[in-house]
Amino acid sequence: MRYLTAGESHGKQLTTIIEGVPSHLPLVADQINESLIRRQGGHGRGRRMQIEKDLVEITSGVRHGYTLGSPISLVVHNDDFKHWRDIMGDAPLADDAEVRRTISRPRPGHADLNGGLKYGHRDMRNVLERSSARETAARVGAGAVAKVLLRELGIEVAGYVREIAGIVSEVDETLSLKERAAISEASPVRTFDEQAAGKMMEAIDQAKKEGDSIGGVAEVYVEGMPPGLGSYVHYDRKLDGRIAGSVMSINAFKGVEFGLGFEAARRNGSEVHDEILWSEERGYYRRTNRLGGFEGGMTTGMPIVVKGVMKPIPTLYKPLQSVDIETKEPFQASIERSDSCAVPAASVVMEHIVAFEIAKAITEEFPSDYFPRLKRAVDDYRKEARSF
Numbered sequence: 382m383r384y385l386t387a388g389e390s391h392g393k394q395l396t397t398i399i400e401g402v403p404s405h406l407p408l409v410a411d412q413i414n415e416s417l418i419r420r421q422g423g424h425g426r427g428r429r430m431q432i433e434k435d436l437v438e439i440t441s442g443v444r445h446g447y448t449l450g451s452p453i454s455l456v457v458h459n460d461d462f463k464h465w466r467d468i469m470g471d472a473p474l475a476d477d478a479e480v481r482r483t484i485s486r487p488r489p490g491h492a493d494l495n496g497g498l499k500y501g502h503r504d505m506r507n508v509l510e511r512s513s514a515r516e517t518a519a520r521v522g523a524g525a526v527a528k529v530l531l532r533e534l535g536i537e538v539a540g541y542v543r544e545i546a547g548i549v550s551e552v553d554e555t556l557s558l559k560e561r562a563a564i565s566e567a568s569p570v571r572t573f574d575e576q577a578a579g580k581m582m583e584a585i586d587q588a589k590k591e592g593d594s595i596g597g598v599a600e601v602y603v604e605g606m607p608p609g610l611g612s613y614v615h616y617d618r619k620l621d622g623r624i625a626g627s628v629m630s631i632n633a634f635k636g637v638e639f640g641l642g643f644e645a646a647r648r649n650g651s652e653v654h655d656e657i658l659w660s661e662e663r664g665y666y667r668r669t670n671r672l673g674g675f676e677g678g679m680t681t682g683m684p685i686v687v688k689g690v691m692k693p694i695p696t697l698y699k700p701l702q703s704v705d706i707e708t709k710e711p712f713q714a715s716i717e718r719s720d721s722c723a724v725p726a727a728s729v730v731m732e733h734i735v736a737f738e739i740a741k742a743i744t745e746e747f748p749s750d751y752f753p754r755l756k757r758a759v760d761d762y763r764k765e766a767r768s769f
């Protein structure tokens with residue numbers, strides 16, 4: 382499976398094309414809409430989210446509620462486009478046109494300056510329109526399709542918030558995925574500990590009041606993984622590596638950890654590795670899951686636990702210094718609207734991005750043209766793994 386997205390933040394629409402989804406997988410737009418709506422929420426989002434109501438149109442690859450095995454294309458319209466029609470239209474402009482307002486002032490922390498230089502865009506709107514995290518709506522669309530496939534195979538994926546601005550929300554490690562998903566879904570900051578959630582919201586409000594922004598840590602938990610997915614034989618087949626790369630590709634993500642992650646550096650081996658047990662009922666399993674479900678680039682069959690670090694939102698009401706590329710004069714970057722914290726939304730994005738990588742690995746490792754055949758192969762393999 383692979384996918385591409387197209388679309389500018391304030392352009393007409395976002396488009397996603399997904400290739401390699403097996404045929405005969407039941408799929409309806411509402412399953413994707415549920416994910417899109419979840420991505421829009423969370424305390425700390427800016428005014429743009431009040432304008433958009435993300436709903437998908439499936440424009441190919443699905444017929445009568447089932448996938449065809451042909452490319453699936455998804456479209457999400459930008460409701461804000463009606464306010465940007467003149468600025469974002471595709472028709473050539475007259476040299477003296479009113480709307481030829483160019484952006485010559487790069488915002489620190491954004492793609493503006495590097496992207497402008499790279500593509501020769503002296504109007505940096507041509508960069509920011511595509512580098513915007515609006516694109517994550519298109520990626521969540523692809524991940525939502527992956528989640529449908531995984532669910533049919535007994536694999537569930539949940540994303541939630543573990544930390545905002547240094548406030549950590551502890552998670553009871555015995556909670557099942559269903560419990561994690563239900564509790565975080567009910568929280569305005571998508572987390573567990575109500576007390577921590579209250580403090581997180583205060584921190585977000587405070588940052589907003591001060592014209593500042595804050596970041597945090599999202600976690601994704603995957604249950605029902607067959608063991609041995611991924612491979613140790615080549616660097617680019619290690620599934621933890623692939624997941625880490627795709628998490629790092631989310632806008633504003635600056636680090637990834639599996640299980641104990643960086644804490645492993647501070648512990649002895651006996652406090653890091655997960656002892657192997659076997660029972661008739663479970664097959665092989667681990668006493669602990671400190672390595673977050675991976676050994677040798679392959680799944681152990683224990684839940685995957687992966688964290689991603691999101692930096693604070695770069696556009697600030699409090700001005701940051703930058704340089705106008707036309708005059709080379711310094712200026713103080715200021716803005717009209719922005720999110721002050723998007724970690725809750727980003728946890729939903731991360732959930733879908735991890736889901737896509739897992740679905741992709743499964744469709745590479747098992748026959749994947751026809752969904753019932755894929756399911757039979759995965760079920761057989763699970764049986765084999767139990768008694769190996």
Ligand SMILES: Cc1cc2nc3c(=O)[nH]c(=O)nc-3n(C[C@H](O)[C@H](O)[C@H](O)COP(=O)(O)O)c2cc1C
Pocket residue numbers: 427490491492512513514517631632633634692694695696697718719720721723726727730
């Ligand atoms: C869900 C989500 C929402 C975001 N919202 C904003 C925003 O409102 N304002 C902003 O400046 N950056 C926002 N960002 C982050 C920027 O898109 C990102 O920092 C920028 O494109 C530069 O990329 P980099 O941080 O990965 O280097 C958001 C990111 C995500 C994942």
Ligand SMILES: C=C(O[C@@H]1CC(C(=O)O)=C[C@@H](OP(=O)(O)O)[C@H]1O)C(=O)O
Pocket residue numbers: 390427429430433512513514515516517518632718719720
């Ligand atoms: C539109 C979304 O997020 C946007 C991501 C974003 C950025 O710079 O990344 C900037 C903001 O957009 P605008 O400049 O239009 O207010 C966010 O609202 C979205 O998540 O759907």
